[in-house]
Structure formats: C-alpha cells, structure tokens
Amino acid sequence: MNKRAVAAGAAALAMALSVTACGGDSGSSGDKNTIKLVAADYGDKKSNASKIYWDSVVKDFEKQNKDVKVEVQVINWNDIDKQVKTMIQSGNVPDLLQTGGYADKVADDLLYKADDVLSPKTKKNLIPSFAKAGEVDGTQYGIPWVSSTRVLFYNKEVFKKAGIKNPPKTWDELAETAEKIKKSKAADTPYALPLGPEEAQGESMIWELGNGGGYTDSGGKYTLDSKKNVETFNWLQDNLVKPGLTYSNPASTDRKTAFADFAAGKAGMLNGHPSLVQMAKAGKVDYGVTTIPGKNGPLKTTLGVADWMMAFKDGGKQEQIKKFLDFVYAKKMLKFDEMYNFMPVTNDALETMQSNGKHKDLQPFFDELDGARFYPLGDPAWDIVSAEMKKTGGKAAKEDPKKILGDLQKKAEEAAANTK
Amino acid sequence: MSLKAPPSPASRSRGRGGQSTRPARRASGGLARLGPLPWIAPVVLLILAVVVWPIVELIRTSFQNISISGVVRGSAGTDKYEKLFDESGFGHVIGYTVLWTVVVVSVTMLVSLGLAQLFNQRFPGRSVTRWALIAPWAASVLMTAIGFKWMLNQTAGVLNTVLLDLGIIDKSEDWLGSQSTAWPWMMFVAVFVSLPFTTYTLLAGLQTIPGDVYEAARIDGAGPWQTYRSITLPLLRPAFLVGVVINLINVFNSFPIIWAMTQGGPGSDTSTTTVFMYKLKETDIAESAAMSVVNFAMVVVLVLLFLKVSRWNEED
Numbered sequence: 027m028n029k030r031a032v033a034a035g036a037a038a039l040a041m042a043l044s045v046t047a048c049g050g051d052s053g054s055s056g057d058k059n060t061i062k063l064v065a066a067d068y069g070d071k072k073s074n075a076s077k078i079y080w081d082s083v084v085k086d087f088e089k090q091n092k093d094v095k096v097e098v099q100v101i102n103w104n105d106i107d108k109q110v111k112t113m114i115q116s117g118n119v120p121d122l123l124q125t126g127g128y129a130d131k132v133a134d135d136l137l138y139k140a141d142d143v144l145s146p147k148t149k150k151n152l153i154p155s156f157a158k159a160g161e162v163d164g165t166q167y168g169i170p171w172v173s174s175t176r177v178l179f180y181n182k183e184v185f186k187k188a189g190i191k192n193p194p195k196t197w198d199e200l201a202e203t204a205e206k207i208k209k210s211k212a213a214d215t216p217y218a219l220p221l222g223p224e225e226a227q228g229e230s231m232i233w234e235l236g237n238g239g240g241y242t243d244s245g246g247k248y249t250l251d252s253k254k255n256v257e258t259f260n261w262l263q264d265n266l267v268k269p270g271l272t273y274s275n276p277a278s279t280d281r282k283t284a285f286a287d288f289a290a291g292k293a294g295m296l297n298g299h300p301s302l303v304q305m306a307k308a309g310k311v312d313y314g315v316t317t318i319p320g321k322n323g324p325l326k327t328t329l330g331v332a333d334w335m336m337a338f339k340d341g342g343k344q345e346q347i348k349k350f351l352d353f354v355y356a357k358k359m360l361k362f363d364e365m366y367n368f369m370p371v372t373n374d375a376l377e378t379m380q381s382n383g384k385h386k387d388l389q390p391f392f393d394e395l396d397g398a399r400f401y402p403l404g405d406p407a408w409d410i411v412s413a414e415m416k417k418t419g420g421k422a423a424k425e426d427p428k429k430i431l432g433d434l435q436k437k438a439e440e441a442a443a444n445t446k
Numbered sequence: 447m448s449l450k451a452p453p454s455p456a457s458r459s460r461g462r463g464g465q466s467t468r469p470a471r472r473a474s475g476g477l478a479r480l481g482p483l484p485w486i487a488p489v490v491l492l493i494l495a496v497v498v499w500p501i502v503e504l505i506r507t508s509f510q511n512i513s514i515s516g517v518v519r520g521s522a523g524t525d526k527y528e529k530l531f532d533e534s535g536f537g538h539v540i541g542y543t544v545l546w547t548v549v550v551v552s553v554t555m556l557v558s559l560g561l562a563q564l565f566n567q568r569f570p571g572r573s574v575t576r577w578a579l580i581a582p583w584a585a586s587v588l589m590t591a592i593g594f595k596w597m598l599n600q601t602a603g604v605l606n607t608v609l610l611d612l613g614i615i616d617k618s619e620d621w622l623g624s625q626s627t628a629w630p631w632m633m634f635v636a637v638f639v640s641l642p643f644t645t646y647t648l649l650a651g652l653q654t655i656p657g658d659v660y661e662a663a664r665i666d667g668a669g670p671w672q673t674y675r676s677i678t679l680p681l682l683r684p685a686f687l688v689g690v691v692i693n694l695i696n697v698f699n700s701f702p703i704i705w706a707m708t709q710g711g712p713g714s715d716t717s718t719t720t721v722f723m724y725k726l727k728e729t730d731i732a733e734s735a736a737m738s739v740v741n742f743a744m745v746v747v748l749v750l751l752f753l754k755v756s757r758w759n760e761e762d
Contacts, residue, residue, distance in 0.1 A: 108728065110516075111731070113516075114515055114516035114517065115516040115517075115518075115731075130513065130515040133515070134515050136515060222711070223711060273600075273620070274619075274620045274623060275620050277623075277711065278620075278708065278711050278712045292601065409514050410514050410730075413514075413728045413729045417714070418713040420712055420713075421712050421713045424712075440529075444511075
C-alpha cells in the first residue's frame, strides 16, 4: 500500500511536471537550410492574398535551389507587428521579415546589414532614394519592398453633379468644393478624412506637409506639436470637421472605410495610394487624380511610403537568405507590384512598368516620386512614435490639437531618449 | 523492505493479526505525517504552474525595460509604473472602468430579477421562451458584439436606416465613433449577453424557495410586494450573491465586446483597464504588464471586499 501511494504520487508529479514542461521548449529550428519568412498580407480578398504570391515564389525558388527550403507565414497588417514582437521575445525569430518598419530592430542589433544579404547587383538595382530611406546612421539595413506615393482622388460624377469644374488646388478651394458637394447632396461624405488607428500618421503628415510642417526638423528632432502642425489641425477642425464636410468622428474612421466609401461612390474626394485605383475601377467609379492641395497651392512634396524587407542575424543563415533575396528581387519583383498595382523599388521593374504601357494609371504616382517625403523611418524611435500617433493622433481633429499633439511630442521625446 | 516488492495478499492478511504489522504501521505513520499533501500535490503543482508562475512572470516583466521589437534591455525599476500613472488617459480609463462595471452589473441584476420572476410563472410557451433566453448566451460574445457593431454602423447599419425612415433623426449617426454614444451602446450589449446566465442563476434560486412559505405568508395576509421583499429576496440571497460575484469579475475583465465594437478608441476614450492594457502592448509591453498588475490588484481587492461583505451578511 505504501509503495502504491508512492507510485501514485510519483505519477501525478510526473504528470504535473510534464504540463509545466510544455511551455519550456521554444522550437529552435535547427535546420540551417530552411529559411523562415514572415510577410504581411496585402490582399483584400481571398483571390489576391499575398500567400498566393509567396507560395508561387517559393515553388519557383525551390525548383532552382534544391538545397534551400523556405517556410512562409503570411500575417495580416493588424496583427503582424504584435506577432513578430512575440516571436522575438520568445526567441523564435524569423530569418526574413517583410513589414512596415525596420529601425526598431536595428536598435536592438537584430538585423543583417543590407550589404551582407544582397549581392552588389541586387543592391545596385534598388532605386537610390528608397535605399537611402533604409539607412540608419549611414548604414543600410532596411531593404525596400514596395512603395507608394499619395495623390488626391476625386469622383468625377460627384463633381459634375455639384457643378464643380476643376479639382481644388488649395485648402480653401478644397473646403469650398466640399461645401458645394454637401449642398448638392452629391455624396454622403464630401471629403473623406480617415484619422483612425489604421493610418493616422499618414493622413496627418499629408496635411501637415501642406502647411510646411512635418514630423521632424532638419536635425531629425521630433516637432510633432510645432506651431504649423497645430495650425493644420485647427484648420481641419474649423473648415472640415465642424461644418460636417467629412466624417463626424475622423479619429475612429479607418482608411479602409474611406477607401470603401470612395469605391462605393459615397465619398467626393480623398487622399489615396495606388491600391485605390483598382478599388475605384472595381466599383465602377469614374475618378480623377491630381496633386494633393496644400494651404497655398499644390504640394511640392507628397508623402512617400515604403514597406520593408529585413533579414535577422539570429539564425546565421546569411548565405541562404542572400540566395533567396537575390532571386526574389531579380525575378519576382514585377509580379508583386503588378498583382497589387504597387510602385516598384527596383530600377528594372520601374522601367518596365513605365514603358510597357500597362500601367498608365500609375503615371501620376510615378510623377510624384521625385519629391516624395518619407516618415523618419531610419529613427529607431519612429516605430513607437508611429504607434502612439495611430492610437491618439486622430483626436487632434476634434479636441484641442495643442494638447493632443503636445502629449504625442512628449511621448516621442521620451521614446527618442530611451532608444539612444 | 516493503519498497522492494508488494506484500502478497496472504502476507498482508497474516500480518493484520500478527507481529509483522509493526514496520508497516510505522511507515504509514511517516506518510500520515505528510497529511493530505501527497494527494493535493498534483493540484498544487498545477496551480503553481498555470496560476502563480504567470503572475510572477507578469510582475517581473513590469519591472523590465523591453524594447519595442521585443528585446529585454535590463531593469526599469518602477519607471513603467510611473509612466503608466502619467498616461494622459489613465484617470479617465479607471473612472470609466468603475462606471462600466457598476452600471452593467447592477442593470443586469435588476433586469434579471424581473426576468427570473417572469420565467418562474406558469404561462403557455414557457419552455420555448426559456430556451430562447439561452440564445444570447450560446452565441459567441465576439459574434454578438460584431453583430451589434454592424447594426450600429453609420452608413450600412440597420439602426440608422430605421431611425432615418421613421424620421426620428435627419442625418445618420456614428454611434460608436464617439464615447458619449459608444459607452451606452456597449453597456447595452454587455447587459444583453450577461442576462441569460444571471437569469438562470436567479431562476434556480427562485425554484428552491418552498411553496409552503408563500402559502403561510398568504394566510398571514401579506401583500405581494411584502411577500417579495421579506420572503423572496432574503431566500434568494445565495443565488443573488453568486450572480453578482461572477458578473463583477466577468464584466470587469470584459474584453471582446469593447474590442470588437470600438477597439477602445478614439484614443483610449472607450477603454476599460483591460482594453487599455492591450493597447499599451503595441508601444510598451512592460508598461502593459504594469497595467496588468494594477488590474490584477484591483480584482483581488474587489473579490476580498466582496467576500467580506457577503460573510458579514451571513453572520447577520
């Protein structure tokens, strides 16, 4: 009986221990020849999910390189940053990551330099302005993946109904145009102003650029609550939000809502990137595009956005990563850009897209490329600043901009001090 | 010796009367000294592993400095707590968490009392309606919340369409876009999903009250309100208390309703502490852990307070 008790106790103990042991083993992929790639999903429906693209890329790559295997995990935009963070924290670091920002990982010394994982030929093929945006303190870590510039979209039919001949060139003209659309009831939302968490930092920057403002000064210090930026939001409040010429709660309206509204013919104008071209066409909206209006005239520098590819040092798979990246950037770039109507980041893809006549609708975006201004992407604190802006930045369109932007500035300064 | 081989049944039965019982008894006396420990050890270990260890880990995280990409950079002391209490929305979030919990729990309890009373009556179709009451409970809370989110949507929502068609409003409202309208709607949904469980708890309580007590009251000439107050309510207390405790904890920790309907936004205007904690995770995981610790402390205090009050009731 005594022994039985001991045995039972031991068995129960072993059981309990095995339960605790479950959490201990973080699967370290020992196989040097398997690259783990985590990528964001650019698709908006099943038929154009990024998984489809990556699967076909991997298939072709593995056909040519029998010794290297690639595991792909595609995560949607809302979750990718959180999930990657968890991966890093638990030591389950991917080898390649394709997402929105890279500099925070440089600050933690997690990434290979671009030179280490790209052949000189591939590196030379990158459009210089984007390659430059991938630099932290003069060394390139971020490898541009796709890019876009922003222009003003307007619904021609709505304009016709409201008796508007020309698209607006200044803020005042824009407000006037919106007023006309409202009066004639040509569209539910005359100007769609999405300042919700999805991309508050994008729409804000476009408007601030229009007033000569922006996120940093020439020395790279944050100036989120500069006089010009506060002025910008005051103007938005007084001329668009309060008169009811846009959403009643811009801070809780996401970009995807605005895009969907425009594609459904419910919005008169909005700032958009190339994906909206496809959406508008699918919605049979007769749209026009023009340079985004600034306070006193069309913007000379519009917002340029790039998404990034980065390679992690953790697995030590430099050679395998290099092989894969060279393959993708040389042969599969154009396919991705054409799949989503994005703008390329490599010279050869840009040339092809500009010359093959299939992408006339992208020409206005290409035209803006030279003057594009980026977020302070190379600043290691930017990812925190951008996340804070997504959370609360939009409130500046309804509450006191000075207070909201002041809070953000305080957080940005703290973050900058912490990452140095 | 007894560890080497199990005693045969024969030797055991022989031992019961004879001398050989001595060593066995001494050994079992040793085991007895451990008391019930060997038997509850597995459970204790399990609790250590799945309850205590995460809490320790949580508290440890809240004192660490973790970069946004997820790398631990050393100790942060109490910095993260200071940062948390300094957040411009913190006071607002705490205030609304209290309001949210109090309003949802008390409305739920009140409505459930009525509903339970109703379902305790005999009426045609009672079993059908009792089944129907389970529906909001059986449906996933997340699904219910998403359903309401779309019903309340500004451009596509059915509520705006109905109100517009009836001429009650002349411009469609963005119900979930600002906190003044979002809070009441979310509270409504929270009450809606809490009702079935609470009603069933109270209904079960009602059915344990023996009929002869009511009969006695009727004979003594008590009116319906008096009967309800001095018989039904006191006898319902145990069920009522269970309902309150479980609802308090559920509602306080409620995440899916708020997350699905407003994501706690704009800013943190419609966040409770749980949602706020989740949002902090995007920028600073250690600060988020600090929020969790505070949250945990609040739940503990809430429960202790409640236990105290209910025990006081018992003695009374």
